[in-house]
Amino acid sequence: MATFRAWVVEKGEGGQSLTFRDFDEADLMEGDVTVRVTHSTLNYKDGLAMTGKSPVVRRFPMIPGIDFSGIVETSEHPAYKPGDAVVLTGWGVGETHLGAYAERARVKGDWLVPLPEGLSAAQAMAIGTAGYTAMLCLMALDHHGLKPEHGPALVTGASGGVGSVAVALLARAGWHVIASTGRDSEAEYLRGLGAAEILDRAELSGTPKPLAKERWAAAIDAVGSTTLANVLAMTRADGAVAACGLAQGMDLPTSVAPFILRGVSLLGINSVTTPQPKRREAWGRLARELDLDKLAAMTTTVGLSDVADLAEEILAGRTRGRTVVEVA
Numbered sequence: 001m002a003t004f005r006a007w008v009v010e011k012g013e014g015g016q017s018l019t020f021r022d023f024d025e026a027d028l029m030e031g032d033v034t035v036r037v038t039h040s041t042l043n044y045k046d047g048l049a050m051t052g053k054s055p056v057v058r059r060f061p062m063i064p065g066i067d068f069s070g071i072v073e074t075s076e077h078p079a080y081k082p083g084d085a086v087v088l089t090g091w092g093v094g095e096t097h098l099g100a101y102a103e104r105a106r107v108k109g110d111w112l113v114p115l116p117e118g119l120s121a122a123q124a125m126a127i128g129t130a131g132y133t134a135m136l137c138l139m140a141l142d143h144h145g146l147k148p149e150h151g152p153a154l155v156t157g158a159s160g161g162v163g164s165v166a167v168a169l170l171a172r173a174g175w176h177v178i179a180s181t182g183r184d185s186e187a188e189y190l191r192g193l194g195a196a197e198i199l200d201r202a203e204l205s206g207t208p209k210p211l212a213k214e215r216w217a218a219a220i221d222a223v224g225s226t227t228l229a230n231v232l233a234m235t236r237a238d239g240a241v242a243a244c245g246l247a248q249g250m251d252l253p254t255s256v257a258p259f260i261l262r263g264v265s266l267l268g269i270n271s272v273t274t275p276q277p278k279r280r281e282a283w284g285r286l287a288r289e290l291d292l293d294k295l296a297a298m299t300t301t302v303g304l305s306d307v308a309d310l311a312e313e314i315l316a317g318r319t320r321g322r323t324v325v326e327v328a
């Protein structure tokens, strides 16, 4: 009987538990491609899944881990053959489908993308779901017609995973980047990624007014809640905010004022079920446009057996940038 090492979330009478144990390959879920996972990452959602702080796990037992890179072992999918290097983000992996914190994963070939040319498996996961989502945000702002000459771009939750990649991508695209953070200690780090200004996140935490002084033309928000409401109230006329996260909260205590009096647009970003053409476009742009030295500067690497120690840390906003999980 073939087994492999995996983190497993189980639900019992005492609530949710997380153990690192052998998992029987025969218990993997349905899929036409089996992958030897080499790298995964730590995302905010993985923190929620491992701790059970939010019900992201919808099936038990569950192997958490929402993204991976690896090598195809067996495939019945026409696009993939053994030995191919692949990347997966989203599609409910680590939530409804057995996930990435394991030496093996079996998934639908339609969910995979080939490892983008120019990126190693480790670099693809240094980007991971968070970095890929930052690119989807940038693409949404581009699609809206916004350009650096329209004014500054704000990034909230800037020291986190989405935020760090967003700062680097916007700076590289020529934007004057304002990085909002709650951590003074990360100012130098953020300037190193390309931030031109640092904004204390406390300035975005007060009770939001319907409208406030116009400060940026574009924003990428990983935080939600009161912060997003303030960001909208401070966005310049005809600007746009790409909203992807809820690190502060799910609520949005705003009014229609920014939309109807300033023509501000709120662009929703969902990375989980992005169709293939857009997915491949995003990965292609990441491979071409993300400065790999900056990616290295924002990346920490841990072993598979250590990832659970970081679950509470990421939820508390104490991790910086991106964390790669080395599986093999």
Ligand code: NDP
Binding pocket: 042, 043, 044, 045, 129, 130, 133, 156, 157, 158, 159, 160, 161, 162, 163, 180, 181, 182, 183, 201, 222, 223, 227, 243, 244, 245, 246, 247, 248, 269, 270, 271, 272, 314, 315, 316, 317, 318, 319, 321
């Ligand atoms: P991280 O924890 O790495 O980053 C979140 C950052 O938000 C923190 O580093 C911190 O930055 C800031 N933050 C944390 N708590 C608070 C708070 N209470 N108030 C204000 N700011 C806070 O997470 P990720 O980058 O992995 O994910 C960011 C968000 O985006 C998450 O909510 C995640 O679920 C979401 N997401 C959504 C996706 C989608 O498809 N829509 C895909 C990927 C992520 P600082 O210390 O600099 O202030």
